[in-house]
Amino acid sequence: MAPSPQTDPTALTALREAWVAALEEGLPAAQQVRERVHADPHLSGDEEPTATLLAEAMELDLERIAGTGRIGRLGPDGPAVMLRAEMDALPLTEQTGAPFAATTGAMHACGHDVHMAALVAVVRAARTLEADLPVGLVPLLQPREESYPFGAVDVTASGRLEEHRVGVAVGAHVHAGVPLGEVAIGAGVVNAAADSFVVRFRGTGGHGAYPHLGQDVMAAVATTALGLQEVVRRTVDPMRPCVLTVGHLSAGPEADNVLPETGRILGTLRTVDADDRAAVQEAIETLATRTAEAHGVVAEVEQTPAMPVLANDEALVGHMTPWLEELGVPVAAPMRSMGADDFSFYSDRLPAVMAFVGTRREGEDGVVGLHDARFLPPAELVGTVARVMVSGYLAGAQVLSDG
Template sequence: MNISGLLAAARPLQEQLSAWRRDFHRHPEIGYEEVRTSAIVAAHLRCLGLEVTTGVGRTGVVGLLRGETPGPTIGLRADMDALPIQDQKSVPYASEVADKAHLCGHDAHTAILMGAAQLLAGLGRPKTGNIKFVFQPAEEGLAGAREMIKDGVLENPKVDAMAGLHMFPGLDTGTFGVSKGVAFASADSLTIKILGKGGHAARPQEGVDAIAVSAQVISALQNIPSRMIDPLEPVVITIGKISGGYMGAALAPEVEMIGTVRTLSAGVRSQMPALIERVVSGVCSSFGAGYELSYGTGYPIVLNDEAMVDLMTQTSEQLLGGKVWNDIKPSTGGEDFAFYCEQVPGVFFRLGSGSADESTRYPLHHPKFDLDETTLPYGVAMLSALALNFVNRA
């Protein structure tokens, strides 16, 4: 089948794609708990006649469409995990699990890759090369990609390139966005404990108010991106959680702050622990407080391979008969697709999921996040086309 015919071949899957996506949406499972989701995926892949491996990276599933002769292998990845956030949508397919919901589109990613497996399997074995369908657990902060790599997802047969997509409400349905080079930021974790001295709130001079010190620390941290780093290098330092104290009439003896640090440069990233320590130490010293600082190295930068980006953009134009992709700025969001890109050339791109309906324009991770489901066949067709172009270009 010509690449230009793949979207027409994917459109009849619309009802099934929506049904899969809504089922996963009603029954969300967070990182490494994707037992039900994995079972549904594995059963579907087996029905297609693929070689199926389960338990990869704990709860991941891999399906292999082996070609007639040896050749290059491409991996197509979908993440399956939900978020620990309460769904606030009033729709028939709203989450049925308290404080868990698919508010980042991973339910759609899973449905799309299931559809791509069905479409490609229906076309028969590739003449050369192989296509791996990688259904990954635990993208949301738990590094499921790294665990799948440890379990050999990039081997037997050896994967030569990886591709993945992500829903994006900021783009219209049927369009794509991609960044050449750095695509997503590194994502590190930060925990700071301010150690003060308790006392009566009416006599603050007798103690060390950890809450007052923490306020100064939060403000001072923002001087790192604005005054201590090259202003042309993006840095985000966010304190997302703060807790401490017992009552309004007492000084808080201790405050804990939890945050995240994002950069788009490996060089800048390497500077952050020391700069943060310098700022926290200086502020605490000036107020007579102590501190404990923990800096956790998380996801690396997602670095899109230039040749894979070119293949992706050219494929999208073949698929839809014109330029339907946008050269977009890198995101300061984190993505564990980065671990694949450290091992093999990769491309991670956005699929527009927004429509005129305001309900499809909520940002990722919003309690009311939803998407225009007519975008699902576009995702199926695009991943299928990209895989076929990759294995056929040898």
């Protein structure tokens, strides 16, 4: 994209000032949207009522994408910056005591209600100054961030990002690992690649009193589960992050005198290096099959790549930091975790940034974090997340102009 007069610092500063003024005016309405979606949460794949509510609140012509998702566009033709918000809730019974708490057994315990309301505020404000936008603004209401098949996979496969010439992706996520109201946007890896695996064991069952007449699947399951904890230590340089977690074990009926015929292990692998990822996956296969063989049973390993590494683009972060400071949003130290987010499917293809907006209060003990039934970010974070999105758009416009 050739440099545009609209992307010189003076023009962008004027746009920022006008945008923030419109944003401030619309925040009360956006906070009401937050309460409405929070009170009526919908699980992955069932976000249609949420999408309908948000489309009406944005007062923007949105197209369907990825099933229950929506995508739209503001601004000129040509390259665009995508702003993404996730719509799905979690299967939790809320315990916040808020007057707008959900009562359906589902809950926005990951802050998606804040992200959605912030995007509504940003889009409604942008509509009042659309002629001044230097590049396209593409709002994405994405379904199924919390569960497979991930919505971002369908979005990237749909061809819509190419149709809208999306050249930069911006996301924001509230997080208890960052001080309240601050934002962490460090360049480089901020979330790990996430893979899941299943080990299935098969053998001949029998009576617990006569183990020599059967095959002890239970022993193979237990030994493999313990051995998996050694895989990372024996495979990966300790200077590189890697986490392998066994989350579920099962074998046979609930009986104390039965040798089970089958067993199962479920686990997750988190890595930040592609070579480590491949090496650990191979080591899981080797350990499981050979441990099973040593116990006289058979093991089959199924590994499912879930999400790639989420990495923030260095140039985008470099442009975004001063915009955040000008908007009065304190920039925190980079936050990197072995968590995962399907926003990584965008960062794997495009210059992208995932900004973590803090919810942790100073001196707070027993911090309530994501996916906790008590998690309830304060109302003012709708405005903070909205400012982060505006900063991301302005930085994205600069990156597209530089390119």
